[in-house]
Amino acid sequence: METIKIWNKFNDQLYFFILKKVKSKDAANDIFQNTFLKIHKNLSQLEKEEKAKAWVFQIARNEMNNYFKDKSMYVEKLHSTKDIPLQKYQHICCFDKFINDLPIIYRQAIELIYIKGLKQKDVAKELGISLENVKARVKRAKDILKKNFKECCKYEFNKNGKLIGESNCSICKT
Structure with a gap:
């Protein structure tokens, strides 16, 4: 399967999936771009074409996790105790x-x-x-x-x- 084929098949659905989760167009654009870079870079790992959608969306979820993890580094801790x-x-x-x-x-x-x-x-x-x-x-x-x-x-x-x-x-x- 080629990157262009994945793009044509999933780009709209994937973009709106990301946007719905992060609720920021700028963040969604960054995550969307990073997702497709990783898809292109790791395309050889996709073994079965019928699993492409799950694979693509998992890459997007991983990118969103990275985004939220990076974002949380800048959030100040409000309280030091757990109680x-x-x-x-x-x-x-x-x-x-x-x-x-x-x-x-x-x-x-x-x-x-x-x-x-x-x-x-x-x-x-x-x-x-x-x-x-x-x-x-x-x-x-x-x-x-x-x-x-x-x-x-x-x-x-x-x-x-x-x-x-x-x-x-x-x-x-x-």
Whole structure:
């Protein structure tokens, strides 16, 4: 397979995939360019033409990871202790109750990642499960927490999925 054939087949789809993830045209252009440079340079590694799309998109994901990794080097550390995230949410109605009421497999993941500040891959090692399993547990835990906050406390969620509004909870008022 030739680079021009990959370009013709995937360039629009790949560009918009990158743009959607990085949300910056300048960054998307840089990542897109780097992706195609790597595709051209490593084309000999593509063994089967039917796997081209997965291969191309994996290169793009790797380039996006590099971009975010490089970008994070310039972000100033806000807090030096790992216990700060818990304090950040203490004022939210029923926070502790909802965390404690999660099924143990979800609570472990949430506590290790968001309260102790571990990375997901480290949590996977500590719990002896796959990274994909950790991600699934975190997503399910977040879904449960969102549902609980919405039903009990009448909080709402903004377009970014963050809690907004004031507590209107019968549990907290008693």
